[in-house]
Amino acid sequence: MRKTYIFGSLILISILLSMLTEQGCKNKTSNDTTAAEEFQFKEQLSDYGFFKGELSELKPDSGIIHYELTTPLFTDYAVKDRFIVLPKGQQMKYTENGALDFPDGTIIVKNFAYTNVARQKIMIETRLLVKDPKDKKWKVMNYLWNKEQTDAKKHITGAKVPITLLDDQGKQYFTNYQVPNTNDCKRCHIKDGILTPIGPKARNLNFTVPGQKENQLAEWAAHGQLSDLPELSKVHQLPVWTDTKHFTLNQRARAYLDINCAHCHTKGGDAYNTGLFLDYAETNPDHLGFKKAPVSAGGGAGGLDYDIIPGNADQSILYYRMNSTEPGTAMPELARTLTHKEGVQLIREWINSLPKSK
Numbered sequence: 573m574r575k576t577y578i579f580g581s582l583i584l585i586s587i588l589l590s591m592l593t594e595q596g597c598k599n600k601t602s603n604d605t606t607a608a609e610e611f612q613f614k615e616q617l618s619d620y621g622f623f624k625g626e627l628s629e630l631k632p633d634s635g636i637i638h639y640e641l642t643t644p645l646f647t648d649y650a651v652k653d654r655f656i657v658l659p660k661g662q663q664m665k666y667t668e669n670g671a672l673d674f675p676d677g678t679i680i681v682k683n684f685a686y687t688n689v690a691r692q693k694i695m696i697e698t699r700l701l702v703k704d705p706k707d708k709k710w711k712v713m714n715y716l717w718n719k720e721q722t723d724a725k726k727h728i729t730g731a732k733v734p735i736t737l738l739d740d741q742g743k744q745y746f747t748n749y750q751v752p753n754t755n756d757c758k759r760c761h762i763k764d765g766i767l768t769p770i771g772p773k774a775r776n777l778n779f780t781v782p783g784q785k786e787n788q789l790a791e792w793a794a795h796g797q798l799s800d801l802p803e804l805s806k807v808h809q810l811p812v813w814t815d816t817k818h819f820t821l822n823q824r825a826r827a828y829l830d831i832n833c834a835h836c837h838t839k840g841g842d843a844y845n846t847g848l849f850l851d852y853a854e855t856n857p858d859h860l861g862f863k864k865a866p867v868s869a870g871g872g873a874g875g876l877d878y879d880i881i882p883g884n885a886d887q888s889i890l891y892y893r894m895n896s897t898e899p900g901t902a903m904p905e906l907a908r909t910l911t912h913k914e915g916v917q918l919i920r921e922w923i924n925s926l927p928k929s930k
Contacts, residue, residue, distance in 0.1 A: 608676065608705035613713045617698050617724040622657060622681060628695055628721045630683060635660075637797060639788060641776045643813040643827045646912040647684060648749055649739045651693055655681040656772065658797060666789075666800045670774045670808055676705040680769055686737040689744060696733055697751045698724050701761070701769055710767040712757045729753050740914070747909045756906055763840045770835045775808040775852075810852060813918065825922030826852050828915055832904060848879055861890055862926075872901040882926035891920055 614620055617627065624633050630653050632638055637656040644652060658664065659677035667673050674680075680701040685693050695717040702711050715724035716731055730753035736746045761767050780787050789807065792798035801807070811819040811827040819827075830852040836843040837850040846867045849859040858864050861879030866889055874896075876889045885891040893903035895916050902908070 610706035611677075611702050611704040611711065613700070613702075613711075613726060615726050617715045620657075620679075622655065622679075627723060628693075628717075630655075637792065639772065639777060640781045641771050641831070642779050642810045643776070643831045645771070645831050645907065646915055647907045648747060648910045649686065649737055649745070649912075650696070650749075651685045651687060653683040653685075654771070657681060663797055663799045664792070666774060666798060666802070666807075672772055672774055672777075672798075674703055674769070676703055676708055678703045680772065682771075686735050686749070689736060689738060691738065694735070695721055695724070696735070696749055697727075699757065701767075710761070710769065712754055712761065712767065714751060714754060714757070716751060727751065730756065745910060750907075750909060752906060760835050760842065760906060762842055763835075763838070765840075771831075773810075775810045776831070778804065778807045778809040779812065813915070821918075821922055821925055825918055828918055832915070836904070861888075872903075874901065880923055880926070883924060883928035885920040885923035888923050891916070891923055894919060 622633060622636055623630055625631050632655055635658070637658070639654050639656060641654070656664070656674075657679040659675055662675035662677070664675070664678075665673040681698065682701075683695065683698045685695045688694050697717060698715040700713050700715070702713070703709070704711050714727050714730075716727035716733075717724040731751040732748040733751060734746070735749050736744060738744055761770060774789065777789055778787065784791075786794075787804055789798060789801055790804060793801040810830060811823040813819075813824045813828040813831075815824070829850040834849070834851040835841060837846065837848050838844070839849060847859065848861050848864065848866075849856075850861075854860055862882055864879045865877060866873050866879060872893060873889050874892045876887055876892055878888065879890050880888045890903075893901055895911055896902045897909060897911055899905075
């Protein structure tokens with residue numbers, strides 16, 4: 573009887589051990605399957621399969637979202653094409669503060685080109701901003717287009733590309749276009765020490781792109797690409813800096829400063845120590861630079877005393893630096909080698925329109 577009991581106990585223990593081992597293997601297999609892998613940048617832009625047909629035509633494949641901004645960043649009159657690549661079956665989410673929450677694995681694609689004297693669109697570079705599924709952090713990589721315009725290759729160290737371009741009015745310029753290195757990209761995209769997208773905020777996207785029938789945010793929501801979008805009337809909109817019909821001079825100038833300057837000149841940005849904050853929502857006159865002495869401009873201030881003197885653009889450091897292309901003086905100090913004549917004129921008119929302080 574005792575032998576039968578012991579034998580039965582051994583069988584029971586053996587069965588339990590087998591079950592535990594099997595369950596452990598299942599858990600290990602399950603964990604191995606669901607564990608996110610670190611994103612690896614591919615060697616060439618074509619390797620991603622974002623576009624169909626001839627690569628330089630940038631025709632997005634099915635499911636890839638093309639977007640435009642109400643007021644874009646100026647980059648030497650570059651022609652820009654912007655896309656969002658969402659992981660299959662995933663959505664962007666509208667948040668209460670007006671930001672867009674992108675799912676892990678999202679890739680934001682930004683292409684830079686110029687119009688040459690033959691009025692052809694010539695590709696220069698493509699930048700990728702990727703939300704890595706492994707650590708949920710954004711990472712950046714540049715791709716430099718070849719002379720044949722057939723592909724773009726991963727390029728980390730930056731480059732100077734000699735180009736002859738036409739501006740928006742057809743005027744010809746020669747410049748050495750500066751492709752940033754990945755650290756340059758990080759400088760502009762850093763907020764509170766964290767790399768983050770700049771352009772695709774809800775307020776920058778809340779408009780109907782010319783030639784389309786529907787607001788692009790509403791369109792994304794209708795196609796299941798964006799969730800939790802409230803009524804559009806409740807979503808802030810950054811003014812269109814060129815639209816004199818629907819927006820005031822003050823609104824247009826502030827929008828221009830927001831998109832061109834506020835990614836650095838904001839709390840937590842690369843130029844936080846200057847105390848000059850140019851976000852569209854900023855209301856403090858001192859933070860906006862009104863009769864504010866510069867903190868770190870040095871020789872770049874041109875001997876002027878204040879960031880902005882209301883009513884006097886010619887004596888304002890902000891206007892002086894935006895109107896320069898000299899290294900150490902020009903602002904923004906990255907992403908341009910030419911002066912944006914139209915944008916600088918807007919800021920000049922705005923400063924001169926401000927009530928003079930007594």
